[in-house]
Amino acid sequence: xxxxxxxxxxxxxxxxxxxxxxxxxxxxxxxxxxxxxxxxxxxxxxxxxxxxxxxxxxxxxxxxxxxxxxxxxxxxxxxxxxxxxxxxxxxxxxxxxxxxxxxxxxxxxxxxxxxxxxxxxxxxxxxxxxxxxxxxxxxxxxxxxxxxxxxxxxxxxxxxxxxxxxxxxxxxxxxxxxxxxxxxxxxxxxxxxxxxxxxxxxxxxxxxxxxxxxxxxxxxxxxxxxxxxxxxxxxxxxxxxxxxxxxxxxxxxxxxxxxxxxxxxxxxxxxxxxxxxxxxxxxxxxxxxxxxxxxxxxxxxxxxxxxxxxxxxxxxxxxxxxxxxxxxxxxxxxxxxxxxxxxxxxxxxxxxxxxxxxxxxxxxxxxxxxxxxxxxxxxxxxxxxxxxxxxxxxxxxxxxxxxxxxxxxxxxxxxxxxxxxxxxxxxxxxxxxxxxxxxxxxxxxxxxxxxxxxx
Amino acid sequence: xxxxxxxxxxxxxxxxxxxxxxxxxxxxxxxxxxxxxxxxxxxxxxxxxxxxxxxxxxxxxxxxxxxxxxxxxxxxxxxxxxxxxxxxxxxxxxxxxxxxxxxxxxxxxxxxxxxxxxxxxxxxxxxxxxxxxxxxxxxxxxxxxxxxxxxxxxxxxxxxxxxxxxxxxxxxxxxxxxxxxxxxxxxxxxxxxxxxxxxxxxxxxxxxxxxxxxxxxxxxxxxxxxxxxxxxxxxxxxxxxxxxxxxxxxxxxxxxxxxxxxxxxxxxxxxxxxxxxx
Numbered sequence: 046x047x048x049x050x051x052x053x054x055x056x057x058x059x060x061x062x063x064x065x066x067x068x069x070x071x072x073x074x075x076x077x078x079x080x081x082x083x084x085x086x087x088x089x090x091x092x093x094x095x096x097x098x099x100x101x102x103x104x105x106x107x108x109x110x111x112x113x114x115x116x117x118x119x120x121x122x123x124x125x126x127x128x129x130x131x132x133x134x135x136x137x138x139x140x141x142x143x144x145x146x147x148x149x150x151x152x153x154x155x156x157x158x159x160x161x162x163x164x165x166x167x168x169x170x171x172x173x174x175x176x177x178x179x180x181x182x183x184x185x186x187x188x189x190x191x192x193x194x195x196x197x198x199x200x201x202x203x204x205x206x207x208x209x210x211x212x213x214x215x216x217x218x219x220x221x222x223x224x225x226x227x228x229x230x231x232x233x234x235x236x237x238x239x240x241x242x243x244x245x246x247x248x249x250x251x252x253x254x255x256x257x258x259x260x261x262x263x264x265x266x267x268x269x270x271x272x273x274x275x276x277x278x279x280x281x282x283x284x285x286x287x288x289x290x291x292x293x294x295x296x297x298x299x300x301x302x303x304x305x306x307x308x309x310x311x312x313x314x315x316x317x318x319x320x321x322x323x324x325x326x327x328x329x330x331x332x333x334x335x336x337x338x339x340x341x342x343x344x345x346x347x348x349x350x351x352x353x354x355x356x357x358x359x360x361x362x363x364x365x366x367x368x369x370x371x372x373x374x375x376x377x378x379x380x381x382x383x384x385x386x387x388x389x390x391x392x393x394x395x396x397x398x399x400x401x402x403x404x405x406x407x408x409x410x411x412x413x414x415x416x417x418x419x420x421x422x423x424x425x426x427x428x429x430x431x432x433x434x435x436x437x438x439x440x441x442x443x444x445x446x447x448x449x450x451x452x453x454x455x456x457x458x459x460x461x462x463x464x465x466x467x468x469x470x471x472x473x474x475x476x477x478x479x480x481x482x483x484x485x486x487x488x489x490x491x492x493x494x495x496x497x498x499x500x
Numbered sequence: 501x502x503x504x505x506x507x508x509x510x511x512x513x514x515x516x517x518x519x520x521x522x523x524x525x526x527x528x529x530x531x532x533x534x535x536x537x538x539x540x541x542x543x544x545x546x547x548x549x550x551x552x553x554x555x556x557x558x559x560x561x562x563x564x565x566x567x568x569x570x571x572x573x574x575x576x577x578x579x580x581x582x583x584x585x586x587x588x589x590x591x592x593x594x595x596x597x598x599x600x601x602x603x604x605x606x607x608x609x610x611x612x613x614x615x616x617x618x619x620x621x622x623x624x625x626x627x628x629x630x631x632x633x634x635x636x637x638x639x640x641x642x643x644x645x646x647x648x649x650x651x652x653x654x655x656x657x658x659x660x661x662x663x664x665x666x667x668x669x670x671x672x673x674x675x676x677x678x679x680x681x682x683x684x685x686x687x688x689x690x691x692x693x694x695x696x697x698x699x700x701x702x703x704x705x706x707x708x709x710x711x712x713x714x715x716x717x718x719x720x721x722x723x724x725x726x727x728x729x730x731x732x733x734x735x736x737x738x739x740x741x742x743x744x745x746x747x748x749x750x751x752x753x754x755x756x757x758x759x760x761x762x763x764x765x766x767x768x769x770x771x772x773x774x775x776x777x778x
Contacts, residue, residue: 066544067538067544068538069538069539069541069542069544070538070539070540070541070542072512072539073507073512074507074538093605095562095605095606096509096559096560096606097597097598097605097608098509098590099590099595099596099597099608102593102595102596103589103592103593103595107756108672110672110673110674111672111674111757114674114708114711115589115592115760118511118513118588118589118627119511120511120512120513121510121511121512121513121514121515121516121517121628122512122513122516124511124513161520162516165516165519165520168519169519169539169540170539173541173542182541182542182543183541183542183543185541185542186534186537186540186541186542187526187529187540188526188529188530188534191526191527191529191530192530195530198523198526199523199526202522202523202526203522203523205520205522206520206522206523209520209522209631216706217700217702217703217705217706218630218702219516219517219520219631220513220516220517220520220628221513221627221628222706223674223702223703223706223708223711224706224707224708226673226674226675226708227673228673228675231674231675231676231706231707231708232679232706232707323598325600326604326605327605328598328600328605408677408679410675412671412673412675415672441672482542496510496511496512
């Protein structure tokens with residue numbers, strides 16, 4: 046860990062600041078900045094995104110048909126969701142309808158991408174915190190866990206390989222897949238490939254079952270030690286269809302960590318109330334929704350909404366978690382359980398689609414007529430709500446493009462929570478490795494995806 | 501051996517690809533020691549390593565500082581991904597950073613591949629390279645054998661049928677309608693003929709045009725007489741039975757896509773004989 050002490054006074058802080066760089070085991074590069082009063086008391090802590098990427102500018106002036114291939118490179122973990130959201134926004138702008146078979150295939154890919162992304166996050170990013178919470182930083186990583194519990198690691202790796210293999214079979218690549226295009230999908234695989242993918246997924250059921258039990262056990266073992274005593278406040282938001290979370294739903298479920306009755310809203314209503322409020326100290330620009338500034342999106346938000354009866358395994362696991370902990374799931378460690386639970390959720394959904402007849406093989410897209418228009422697409426990605434907006438001119442060239450990523454929705458809550466944790470545990474300006482580790486743990490609980498947020 | 505992974509300005513796709521290797525990667529990491537890696541471990545400080553796997557491009561002063569330090573402290577460096585090898589998509593067009601005066605955040609500069617500041621032992625281009633390729637590169641250095649080298653182009657791995665056919669119009673949309681014919685025959689500017697293979701022709705086999713993310717093939721890099729542009733024009737003219745000047749006119753508006761991943765690489769740029777907009 047590298048800590049940097051700064052005495053320069055900006056934005057009203059008159060004391061010292063300590064920067065913890067980089068935050069480890071997250072996606073992308075960020076640091077945590079803790080500000081102190083002249084008496085060395087904590088004022089606030091915040092996560093700073095350090096890399097500006099400029100994708101919105103990069104695609105302006107490009108032809109709409111080519112844009113999704115570029116926007117998929119916003120993020121290496123949820124890039125395929127950016128590609129899909131981009132296609133959907135441009136299809137709306139160009140007035141194009143996607144055939145139901147292609148829509149179903151896109152949905153299948155979403156579930157596989159989500160499971161793949163979550164399994165990587167569990168194995169490499171989150172598991173070390175829970176499996177080796179008291180160990181030295183030098184061994185708190187996947188190799189350290191493998192030394193003492195190779196079976197659990199192999200199970201996780203094997204489950205992840207199954208999803209990765211299914212993705213390679215259906216869309217050529219697990220990361221930045223080229224299959225999703227404006228107008229549909231470039232090709233829908235034949236029934237043989239779909240059957241094979243179903244068999245691959247069926248083969249990892251036991252690994253998922255054991256992984257879920259492992260996660261549950263680790264949370265029970267470490268919950269007390271890991272809880273900072275600072276529950277989340279504000280709201281949680283997740284895309285829903287028929288009242289249950291859905292990656293490509295038609296409503297937005299909204300609930301409150303204070304226990305207020307949950308409600309919902311139209312995606313259009315959410316889009317029109319979004320206000321981007323850039324801050325001068327980070328390349329991540331937080332958003333507010335009308336009066337709502339503290340909100341959480343992603344696995345934990347979806348878990349709070351509760352899974353539907355069409356995915357009985359995920360629903361059962363979620364119910365049992367809620368019964369055990371009672372009340373809203375508002376603590377950091379629930380995110381870890383959320384990741385494992387959502388792998389099961391995605392597995393069930395993917396199996397259902399592979400067994401059904403909604404995916405029809407053959408040509409999967411229709412090239413829309415290039416024409417002026419505006420479009421927006423809101424979807425739920427592994428890390429939460431993701432919005433792409435596009436304005437296209439009469440020649441089909443992109444005039445204006447906007448991306449709002451999951452971390453931008455959760456950013457205010459993350460920083461407020463981080464400040465609360467810092468106020469509780471940081472005593473004086475000398476931040477030990479252990480305390481820095483706890484602050485990083487508080488950040489990791491939000492599953493932050495920095496490349497998405499600094500697009 | 502002491503291993504390390506570093507991401508400069510990157511999307512994280514190359515790390516995702518590496519991690520997707522699953523059990524063989526975990527075994528390799530367990531058999532060796534992780535010197536530092538902010539993605540995989542809690543030891544982020546750069547320290548000496550036998551092999552450092554670097555992803556991402558140099559885009560600001562901090563990237564440069566990290567890259568120089570990694571180059572200084574590592575015995576061998578593997579550049580993974582188009583950003584590390586060629587500068588990647590970040591260099592496709594110039595972008596204006598937001599006004600951050602007084603913010604103490606890294607300020608954007610020119611996009612550069614990593615070999616502008618360090619010696620690179622092995623290049624693994626791709627956006628991202630397939631998981632097997634990244635693991636193979638790492639293993640080859642750890643175990644001391646010569647890694648796979650893909651001399652051929654994407655076309656050499658593609659199952660679509662080539663041959664000459666006249667093209668009436670070149671389309672912007674990257675997907676083709678026919679399941680078996682070469683995409684070029686449909687008027688889709690697929691960069692397969694000039695792009696390095698090794699990706700199992702991932703894009704054309706699912707019906708979308710190759711975007712050239714693996715960079716120029718050996719043939720293109722073999723002499724100053726070749727460039728992505730000139731070779732592409734020559735091949736397209738042959739396969740569409742068209743005169744070269746006519747081809748140049750026809751695909752002029754699609755030129756930008758030829759250099760989507762390699763525009764900021766000085767070596768590749770040196771071979772660009774024509775002006776590429778914007």
